[in-house]
Amino acid sequence: MLMAGVALMAAACEQEFAPEGVGSVDFDINLAAETRAVNGSDFTPETLKVRIYREDGSLIRRYTSMEAIPAPMYLVSGAYSILVEAGDQSNTAFVDPNNAAQLKQLLCYEGRKNFTVSAHSTASVAVNCPTLNTKAAVMFNTNNSENENSLLSDVKIQLAAMNTSATTEAGFEADVQSQEAPALVLNGTATGYFLMPEEVTTIAWSFSATHPEDGQIEKVGRITNVQAGKGYSLNFVYSKTPDGQMAIQVLVDDTVDEFDNGFDFKPQPEISGKGINASATNVYTTGSDIALVCESINDLASIALGGVTFYQNGAAVTGAIPGLTVTSVSATKVEFTIAASYFAALKGANQTLEFDMVDTGGDYSQKLLFVKTGLMSSATTYDLWANTATFEAAVTDAASKVVVRFRKQGTSSWAETTLSKSGDVTYKATSAAAWSTSTNVNGHTVYTPNPAKSIFANSTYEYQLVVDGTVADSATFTTSTSQSIPYATFEDTSLSCWGTSNNPAPYWGSGNNTFTTNLCKQGSYSGQQGNYCAKLTASETLGMLASGNLFTGSFLFNLSSQTGTVSFGVKYNYDARPAALKVRLWHEIGNVTTTKYASTIAKGDPDQASVQVVIIDWDTQHKVTSGSAASGVWSPENGANAVSAGKIVGYGIIYPQGTTSGSSMVDTEIPIVWYDKTTKPSKNYTLIVSAATSRYGDYMNGCNKNVMYVDDFRWSY
Secondary structure, three states: OOOOOOOEEEOOOOEEEEEOEEEEEEOOOOOOOOEOOOOOOOOOOOOEEEEEOOOOOOOEEEEOHHHHHHOOOEEEEEEEEEEEEEOOOOHHHHHHHOHHHHHHHHHEEEEEEEEEEEEOOOOEOOOOOOOOOEEEEEOOOOOOOOOOHOOOOEEEEEEEEEEOOOHHHHHHHHHHHHHOOEOOOOOHHHEEOOOOOOOOOOOOEEEEEEEEEEEEEEEEEOOOOOOOOEEEEEEEEEEEEOOOOOOEEEEEEEEEEEEEEEEOOOOOOOEEOOOOOOOEEEEOOEEEEEEEEHHHHHEEEEEEEEOOEEEEEEOOOOOOOOOOOEEEEEEOOEEEEEEEHHHHHOOOOEEEEEEEEEEEEEEEEEEEEEEOOOOEEEEEEEOOOOOEEEEEEOOOOOOOOOEEEEEEOOOOOEEEEEEEOOOOOOEEEEOOOOEEEEEOOOOOEEEEOOOOOOOOOOOOEEEEEEOEEEEEEEEEEEEOOOOOOOOOOOOOOOOOOOOOOOOOOOOOOOOOOOOOOOOOEOOOOOOOOOOEEEEEEEEEEOOEEEOEEEEEEEEEEEOOOOOEEEOOOEEOOOOOOEEEEEEEEEEEEEEEEEOOOOOOOOOOOEOOOEEEEEEEEEEEEEEEHHHHHOOOOHHHHHHOOOOOOOEEEEEEEOOOEEEEEOOOEEEEEEEOEEEEOOOOOOOOOOEEEEEEEEOHHHHOEEOOOEEEEEEEEEEEE
16 A cells, blocks of 8 residues: 655745644655555656645646655645555556566556645644555466366466456457457466456456367356455366266355555654554563564665664664674665674663664654553552552563562562562562551550662652562662651751740740840751751749640640640641751750659759650641649540540650760661551641650759750651
């Protein structure tokens, strides 16, 4: 079939060439020099006609050579049709020359296609031109022992494209003459081709021969309902009839086989191969070579794969691409083979082989898509709260076990996930986070994700596809998040925690009030991040201890009752599950000087500070009041249901004591343990971070000289 490319070229920016309401048409169908056959045999049709018609059927353009067609051609917006004819239609009947290239020249082709020209638009039109000829194959076998064909002489077989009722050879020949019908005379096995006259749907045949005993024999018949572009066969057999007489039998096969001897016109070089679909993804079988051919309508100058030229100026470029061998068949045809070793070196399952081709007509590119055994290009999606990854791979060969194993880069042990089939060649599975179980200081069960078998943020993981015990592909992926804790570097001089108005506090609050104004102040200390940090200082007034403190939440001081109420909790959206909270610390924690209410700590004992992070899922804030009385005091170590505001999902807590070694803040990590392995906090209050110079400061117990510098709260994964 003929493929004629009709490109409608946009010309919105070229008003001097394409006025308003006009589109351009670029015909590139130079059959005289730019065609090739479907079967690969190069040929040039001796005649070509191209016609352009308006929608009403009026002819507006006619060409007999591609050189005469303007490029581009501008047409007013509207509907048109193109008619392409190739071959000499005066050659109404001929015998197969037994040469594919010569046969191509003798056949005729025709195709029509409607198309639309839109102003300032681009389109393309393919014209399919099937063969107009009808094929009639005659078989007269003289070597078959089951008939007596070999006894016959003077065999004359005639075929004609005509409607006839003749019953004799003479009548047949008379109808051929009167109708001027396309006719052929065949002396035995041969194939003829006809251009069927208008309104003729019959191929008539006549057989005559001489038998040594029966003398002259003849028979006339016909094949009806003949169609253009189809193939029919006649098998002539001479044998005895049941009564001992001799007769000629004609077996007609009118199955109407598709006779496809058309050709393709392709306006640019094309790469193809047996079993290769250029418009779909091809499944690559592991270990196989891929044989391809590049055919051009003009002389090929160069071919490149992935930007590397492997064919140039009529010859292979030696060693250009390992695993690729090249054979130059002709100036317009190059065969090459991509070896299995080339595919084996490619990472991933989805492969795009991009070819760049240059011929005397211009530069072109073409992509062939393959899927091979390997990790899919989007092989991993991950859930950084669930600590899982979803792996997807393609396995194009039979497999009994498909596994992905992964490990954090720099570690040695692998975690393994078995994949299940999810498509024709695809496999998929989600890893399971691994958790260890322990008991906290108050006897409550807590869980910790195993970093060796769970997926965490801001980490790089190696992973491998293992098929039936053999590593088939490997890659890496990096999980990332940039979530931070707001204002946690304490550079902002306007934070409410520095002053006495902490109800409400936008984020960070402190217990500062009109009597104790220095519990939390912006300060500086060596090792801080940036220019400032938070300085927490204990204070004692009339035997009442106030710990230096800082927390996410708000604070209300009641002057009449001399009490302060902390409302713990702020809203925070988690991108990933943290493994720990990091903070820069320097502290000087002395011995207990004040004990106001009952406590587990006594005067003279070493005091303890506290720094904690609590991941909560609360509907309301939890309130703690201290001063002349204490209420609501709580600890996350008392279990998931320690307060009525909602669930405690996880927590981390440390109790610094003594004086930090050295004169610079120390980066400290607070590991987080979890009561709940699945819930991702989503309610009104989801995060608490707090620091206090005395662990039991709510009871007004501790050292009144304690000082602690804190800075740069951040997540660790």
